[in-house]
Amino acid sequence: MTERKTRKDAVRNREALLAAAAALYARSDSPDEVTMARVADEAGVGKGTLFRAFGDRAGLLRALYEARLEPVARTLEAGSPESRRSPEARIRELLDAVACFKLDNRRLAAAIEAGGGSSSPYESDHYRRWHEHLCDLLAQALPREDVSFVAHTLLAATRADLVEHLVGRQGMSRDELRTRLATLIDRIIRPEDDPTRNGP
Template sequence: MTERRSRKDAARNREAVLAAADELFTRCGSPEDVTMAGVAAAAGVGKGTVFRAFGDRAGLLRALYEVRLEPLREAVETGPPPLGPTTPPQERVPALLDAVLCFKLDNRRLALALEDGGGSGSPYRAEHYERWHSLLRAVLEQIPGLMDSDFTAHALLAATRADLVEHLAGEERVPREALRARLANFTARLVTSGPLGG
């Protein structure tokens, strides 16, 4: 009984910490403003509880990112068009990139914190990046005449990097719909331009 209660407490604490971190990242002026101590205080738990549940700040960032990303992942894996797997590749690639861009716009501070390395090294080795790259590469491979899908997937994802999104949306004040249109036009030209060597 004590072990079950302990697991329930741990699960409840984890949810409280994620909710608190979510709120703090939504309100913060800069990703660096969100600390483990601040998250613990907002969640009403001890700092040690946060470290036990997530290991470090990078672990907390990854967990929160995954929670926010889950609905999008489900849409990509099993959903209807335009994101789902039954969509023709020339339409799916722009839809996937638009979804990534919108996700980054909606989660700017968290995405910045995570892609800044989050204390875990290269952002290109992060699980979420590798997952998107692998998916895009697989879809690009289905487009006749498009070569070097590996590099093309990297190049397309570079257009949705959090620091670029922050620069364009935050500093240059490019409206959301204008950013989406620019990315859609760029991606459409790329995937319909015929053979690309590499």
């Protein structure tokens, strides 16, 4: 009975800590403002409980990031009925989901990409999944291109620091950012439809 209660307490504490960290990142002006002490205070637990649950700040960031990645994961795994008929549509849908995730989690994503969750954002599990899936889709849409480089380039357009610069500092709206990203994707994967290109 005591062991079961301890496990329930641990689960409850973990959920409270993740919720507290998410709230702090949403309210903060900078990812650096969110310290382990502030997260513990916000959740109403001791710092020892926080460190036991996640190990360190990087562990907390990774756990929170993965917990909030579900919409992107659903897009990656399934896609809409329309997009399943076309690799180009899947590419647009996946990158739009990534961009929306970054828009909804700007401070958290910035903290992860600044190295708070791993040695490099390009070595994280979720980035590798996104890149690998994009490569598969691009190989169908652009069979003669270096799809690995193109996938990295498209994902770079959704980096949190760029999203923060465009939306947070330059005032670009969410809809405008998504529209411009879609236009960029189309120019890369359907260059023959780009009216700005000069034909031979």
